[in-house]
Amino acid sequence: MRFSKTIRRVGTATILAATMGGASLAAEVADRVFTGGVVWTGNSDSADAEAIAVKDGRILAVGCDADMSAFIGPDTVTILLDGHFVVPGMIDNHVHFEMGSVGLTQVQLRDAATPEEFSRRIGAAAKGMPEGAWVLEGSWDHELWGGTLPDRKWIDGLTGDVPVAVSRLDGHMILANSAALKLAGVTDDTPDPAGGVIVRDEDGRATGVLKDNAMALVVGAVPPLSDQGMEEIFKGGMAHAVSHGVTQVHDMGYDWRSLETFRRLREKDEMSIRVYAFTPLDDWETLADYVAENGRGDEWIRWGGLKGFVDGSLGSTTAWFYEPYADAPETSGFPIADMAVLEGDVLGAAEAGLHVTVHAIGYQANDKLLDAFERVQDKVARDDLRFRIEHAQHLTADAIPRFAELGVIASMHPYHLIDDGRWAEKRLGKERLKGTYAIGSVMRAGAHVTFGSDWSVAPLEPLQGIYAAVTRRTTDGKNPQGWIPDEKISVLEALKAYTQENAYAGYQEDKLGRLNAGYLADFVVLSDNLFEIDPVAIKDVRVLRTVIGGEDHYLGK
Numbered sequence: 001m002r003f004s005k006t007i008r009r010v011g012t013a014t015i016l017a018a019t020m021g022g023a024s025l026a027a028e029v030a031d032r033v034f035t036g037g038v039v040w041t042g043n044s045d046s047a048d049a050e051a052i053a054v055k056d057g058r059i060l061a062v063g064c065d066a067d068m069s070a071f072i073g074p075d076t077v078t079i080l081l082d083g084h085f086v087v088p089g090m091i092d093n094h095v096h097f098e099m100g101s102v103g104l105t106q107v108q109l110r111d112a113a114t115p116e117e118f119s120r121r122i123g124a125a126a127k128g129m130p131e132g133a134w135v136l137e138g139s140w141d142h143e144l145w146g147g148t149l150p151d152r153k154w155i156d157g158l159t160g161d162v163p164v165a166v167s168r169l170d171g172h173m174i175l176a177n178s179a180a181l182k183l184a185g186v187t188d189d190t191p192d193p194a195g196g197v198i199v200r201d202e203d204g205r206a207t208g209v210l211k212d213n214a215m216a217l218v219v220g221a222v223p224p225l226s227d228q229g230m231e232e233i234f235k236g237g238m239a240h241a242v243s244h245g246v247t248q249v250h251d252m253g254y255d256w257r258s259l260e261t262f263r264r265l266r267e268k269d270e271m272s273i274r275v276y277a278f279t280p281l282d283d284w285e286t287l288a289d290y291v292a293e294n295g296r297g298d299e300w301i302r303w304g305g306l307k308g309f310v311d312g313s314l315g316s317t318t319a320w321f322y323e324p325y326a327d328a329p330e331t332s333g334f335p336i337a338d339m340a341v342l343e344g345d346v347l348g349a350a351e352a353g354l355h356v357t358v359h360a361i362g363y364q365a366n367d368k369l370l371d372a373f374e375r376v377q378d379k380v381a382r383d384d385l386r387f388r389i390e391h392a393q394h395l396t397a398d399a400i401p402r403f404a405e406l407g408v409i410a411s412m413h414p415y416h417l418i419d420d421g422r423w424a425e426k427r428l429g430k431e432r433l434k435g436t437y438a439i440g441s442v443m444r445a446g447a448h449v450t451f452g453s454d455w456s457v458a459p460l461e462p463l464q465g466i467y468a469a470v471t472r473r474t475t476d477g478k479n480p481q482g483w484i485p486d487e488k489i490s491v492l493e494a495l496k497a498y499t500q501e502n503a504y505a506g507y508q509e510d511k512l513g514r515l516n517a518g519y520l521a522d523f524v525v526l527s528d529n530l531f532e533i534d535p536v537a538i539k540d541v542r543v544l545r546t547v548i549g550g551e552d553h554y555l556g557k
């Protein structure tokens, strides 16, 4: 017997003091013991422990301080938590790791509030670029200056021959300069590809803005990074993640490069977060073969998940609705996938034992995807499909209960709502705001709801996501009581969505997402008790320590 049974069952109010006599006889010696904290194990509705003992990367025991002496041997290191708040390691259910990590090294446009400032920063970045390198990412936001799309003529004079392809923060539009269009062979006469738009002015001139599937015309011309360059950039991305209390990401890769990079880093023992890597859905047969040959990975890098798309984004007016956009009446958005092909891929992947998630934003996109998932579930005899919808951003009243009924996981991104809430009404009209980021409704209907950032679309910071979900205060300060306040949720619900629900969404609820004996020792020490502070202050809470597999991967102040 490794531990007493009562220690295994930490939780439900009782902390295990009374049982320690028996346990100490059987106890193993911990590598490290963390004591004097306020620990939320995930097993009750408030903080329910004080201390954690870890050994060999796993949790040996969780309980009150007095319990820990049983696990302390001569070589055990004791760490004082000084009353700080401890939560299970936070998992981000949706990142674009390559995009985000590259973005850390590129021009920062998220807060460039005028066309002049936007152009100035791109010009400055172009000056510092080595020969042949591109100015990329950026995360610009044209809503900051009233919604006029940028134009390559703003930046051509400042960037010269240096190619520029900077993306809107949602990743569904880029602005390319003339040098980039030239390298990519895109002219005013290039036809729009299926599922994409080459934005043109009234004279038919391509402005340099490319939407959705049209982005690939230019992005395909960017010279790929070397393997070593990718690894260095990923190490920067991992360091960034742990500094914000992220212990695992679900990486929504656009291709196989992310997974391959992580596997090389794993081989060199240089992983500093855990990763569940998704590869493109339309390539599911390749993944099925890959799994047959390589298995599904280990506790640091796993694969076997696939990501598809139904539509684009609200910010780029490419999310698929039933009715036209209020501020773009020529379009209701559109599917960027052929829905029959998509459903065939979901079916094939499900039958092959793989895990499927699909991006859907607009009302129609979510309805049609739920229909497709329902038909596939009727055909496939698996009770562990755990289909996910990424974003599930605008849901009809009929769609909301279907998540729970079908067992489809709503993979939602709360920071988007405090960002999009600044301008979504202009785009949708008041009536259509119902069902927008309906986090509370989907939870109350009993579905599995999980959270993430969609980094680099939003910051890779779970605390900002919790703040967003709990307060719904838009970033422009205009909704102090919350935007669509009926959809607010509690701190407890938000924490669960970042921990145990995400463990479930990645098939790891038996080893992660809670602080239980025998689970992997992933946890985060925060400066303040999230259950006790004013929710508005959550955005200022600091990450003091990020522990993964029992080891410190980040120490803050």
Ligand SMILES: [Zn+2]
Binding pocket: 094, 095, 096, 252, 454, 457
């Ligand atoms: Zn995304």
